Amino acid sequence: MICFTLVSKKNSIYAVLFLIILGITSCTKDADNLTFTAITSIEGIAPESGPGDTEVTITGIAFDTDQNATSVFFNDAEAIINSITATEIKAIVPRGAQTGIVKVVTQGEETLGPEFTYIITPAQVSTLIRSEVSGDVDGPVAEASFSSLWNIAEDNEGAIYITDYGNNKIRKIDVNNIVSTVAGMTGVTGSVDGTLAEATFSNPRSMIIDPDGNLVLVDFNNNNVRKIDLTNQTVETIAGTGEFGLVNGIGSIAQFSSPIGLAIDSSGNLYVSDFSAATIRKITPDNVVSTFIGTGEVGSIDGPADVAQIGFVTGMEFDNDGNLIFGDGNRIRQVTPERVVSTIAGTGVDGDVDGESDIAQFDGLLDLDIDSEGNIIVVDFGNKKIRQLSPEGIVSTLAGTGEIGFMDGVPTIATFNNPRGLLVGENDIIYISTDDSIRIITPEF
Template sequence: MKRRIQFTIVFISIFLFMCNPKKTEDSSSLLLFFLLSNTANTSAATTTSTVTSSAVVSTFAGLSGSSGTTDGTGSDARFRFPYSITMDAGGSFYVTDNGNYTIRKITSTGVVTTFAGTAGSSGTTDATGGAARFYDPEGISVDSSGNLYVSDNLKYTIRKITSSGVVTTFVGSLDNVGTTDGTGTAARFYSPRSLAIDSNGNLFLADSGNHNIRKITSAGVVTTYAGTTASSGSTDDSSLASKFFEPNGIAVDSNGNVYVADTSNSTIRKISSTGIVSTLAGLAGSRGTTDGAGSEARFSWPQGLTVDSSGNVFVADTYNHTIRKITSAGVVTTVAGTAGTSGTTDGVGATAKFSFPRGITLDGSGNLLIADSSNGSIRKIVF
């Protein structure tokens, strides 16, 4: 049995590395999960969800299962490991095309162009458009003026891209890991991932390696908003007394509440506008596929979040290959995909298939757009 477990761990690590060689941190976390699951007998839920949703899933841009760098319309375009997605005030979408080291733009009609960076050329250069370079672009968010903010994860910086495509390093210091709060390049991060922005122009960042949530003002002032820096856990408490475990996805609602995909805990956390951290759904350390209310529900390494105007949170439940919905009361349902089954199929509800979906956002009509990372495509869900 021990040899079988070891073989499974090695196989999964190799598979993840082949999907995207830069994702060594994700691979390491997954290794830890399997080691704990098989040696410590963690309580992973086994009940599967029943999808009765009428959500219609289609491919909006890219061709599932076919990666590349091509700009074009709809299925003529190609991506390589799209990670996060956001929408601007004009209805255009921006994607961190992680494996291509670029930022892509998609119009509301599905026309894809490369907005910043050059496919196949990684780096850290601040410049305009194709002359700029990114190394590991992951999170992305856009402010009311059309400025984009991108987390360059393995370079530990947040980059800013103006609406005209001028790229600068906004906060953090190239290749310098740390926990320091401060302004601009004086601040330090460790594996900065997803970003969200509130109505006042403040950025919220899931600083995954530091196990905390950082706040960044429009002037570039960085503070620790929630979590105990460099100390992982699952504690619900006031903001700085709480604990997270490699948080990734993040979203903020119109009332200033922040939602966090606490990835390695496989839970969804809520930080109230008054700074109180609670667990909205899931049970820390218990992974599975179960739909239900609050701690009865189970997730498996969720990595993307968005929230609608009614307070419903939508989750890219990455390792379940599904899209989940959480009501404001904490009731979880599966809206699309089949837990444990990856694929490329467009369809209704459970007939649709995803492969490690990560980024997720809403359009102006309440439809979901998903960065279906391992399929190399952008999927759309219409309710």
Template sequence: MKSPLLSKVLLSAFSLSILLIINGCGKTDTTTPAVLATLTTNGLIVNLTSTGAQSGGVITNNGGADVTAAGVCYSSSNQTPTTSDSKTSDTPVTDPAGTNSFTSTLTGLTAATTYYLRAYATNSAGTAYGVVITFKTNNVTGINTTVSTLAGSIAGGFFDGSGPSALFANPQGVVADAQGNVYVADGFNNRIRKITPAGVTTTYAGDGNAGFLNGPAATAEFYAPQGIAIDAQGNLFVADLGNNVIRKISTAGVVSTFCGNGTRGYVNGADTLAEFNNPQGLCVDASGNVFVADRSNNLVRKITAAGVASNFAGSGAAYYFNGTGSDNSFNGPKGVAVDASGNVYVADAGNYSIRKITPAQVVTTVAGSPVQTTIVGTPAGISIDSKGNLYITDQGGRILEITTSNILYILAGTASTAGYVDGTGTAAKFSSPQGITIDNKGNIYVADYNNNIIRTVTGAIQ
């Protein structure tokens, strides 16, 4: 016969077992199953040659599981390539926006051949793919551009004259007019200079004193002018950095203040109310609106033809983020250019990238990022031709082009290599190139800042 104590123990154990079974049956597995990752294929092909290219992708969502493999897959015959075709294996790197990007280098390609390419990312749920892009390898080994000196001497200084006899002091912005004249924001000379197609340099505006004075061009004063732009009527606009204003030089040779009251800050409104903080790059659209790379405010500003300033893009924070209106960020933007459709392209120097702002104020990235720092390097100047090709100066010593086919070419110079050498393609050397412009004949002009020279680049892909 069982003792009362043993019976109680057995009864308690039985009750506990029943309770555990009931509780176990009522539990739900809260683990979310992994899904395929979400990613995009870089739309830009970089360093394209006859046998190689560079691409990559961005993983925007890992699908709830670790990504174990990523890269691009490509084929010259399969229009929807998979990882069964040729592929790269790359390591994603996280950027400040929280996305993971990777750069892929393709080798062993065949010259003059069309390839189909897309990014891939694999996790425990399987392999996801980005959209397919196409590109065609070159049928030549390189780009045959020629770099020459238009005006100036490495010695620097101030002198009006022809070719190398003219002297500049750290030139910044450049812009060409319809007649092929090139106007230069001659920073440390506090002047605006004009170079004819024959290479003759004269002073267009400014008496050389670092100050602020409107009036006739010959007696007007600027303080470290930076960006320069021209409208359809031939009026010049100057980012007068030291005075934190935007100046206008009419075709009659009269200098006035277009927008800004001279106080360093951030205020929108009519011309005398607006404030800027180290304005640098400028461009003008077909309607006479002026866009400003407001560098130290980390903004792109818009000034109407009537002189009213507003914020076109940027939150003001020095950060990297794409979005709409002010829900995006720039980091020390230096250059701006506008195309015929009203899209504004930004040389976002601190983010090592080229950004695009649509007329609806949607910001996206065209090339580069804070973790893809070598694609466009540190972009300073940017210009656009009538076909929509972009031309960019990389302060590290390169002149770049992004074609309408989304191919990035190195036109001249070598990354992180300073010097002064005229010549062909990458054999040429620059020292901190800044402003860039292109005339209606396809000649590119570069303000070679530390060399105190204005350079010409011919032979771009157009």
């Protein structure tokens, strides 16, 4: 211990100076080891308002440049980060985020910024491609032509595949909007397997993409189920002799009667709506065919699979609970995993009535799909509309006036020309195939 005797004001000043010098000297050894941590802060955002998908620049201090350790939120909806530096983050406003605070989270620590004003984009109907004259031309969508489209499938890269049953072909629209022929020969009807260049079809209808990336489709006039292996560039028949009938067993002896709809479950089993046989058939991954539901008699009886009757089933899709949802004439029905059939919407009478599911009316349901919110979206062919059944059991019209036409715009004025196929894609964008076009419904976001 160092002691000082303070005898005067002057001496006390000297003593204080001595202590300061002593402190500085004693800290010299550790000075190089001192670190200073800047506090993260957000200084501003630009722009301060906009719709979903807007890129916003967030400026600030001491952002963590490890993109994996940093998250950005708009009103608690997590954004995609495009780039990040210590002073700037570029992020995409999530669709549906709504107005709220911008927040940066790093290692669990939140940094709050200003409010971003979210601008809602109204729902819109648009045309991806329209073939004003029936044809069979590949190329850019503005030049390509089709002849009677039925169904749509989408791969993981965003390419769209269409059954062009008028041309007996499978067509593709890539992400650059270039149309090409996947399989099928111009002007040729048949059931030839083999390479993509030599394969033939006869009225191909519904189509799905299996877990291996193969296209699987029902060939209506050939009464069989075909697989297109895009990797090996081949086509093969996986079930059906080509004869019209109702025979179960291994795929090579099974018979179908105008197969039209197709779905796949989480285990890779295929389900075929056998239109003229009033049944839904099941094909296992080992290509064994059985009758899933339906007695073979046309009817609308609900109940266990061995007594339930169905009519003319077209579109089918599985929901998240494993129920097979299908359109049956003027009804929406479902089969539970326990194979119990029930009607979930529609009176069965031709009509165009929205509202509670038990009073709703349809006029010839074709294809259907399910969006991310659990809404069942259906093609109401007779009414020329796209309808929706909500999880709460309410039927409403998504788009279409009921008139035949090609009008784009907000859904309440849009018109369709014989809508048939339907696909719910990424961001719940809905694709609809009509006689001569592919239309798109972009939901409000």
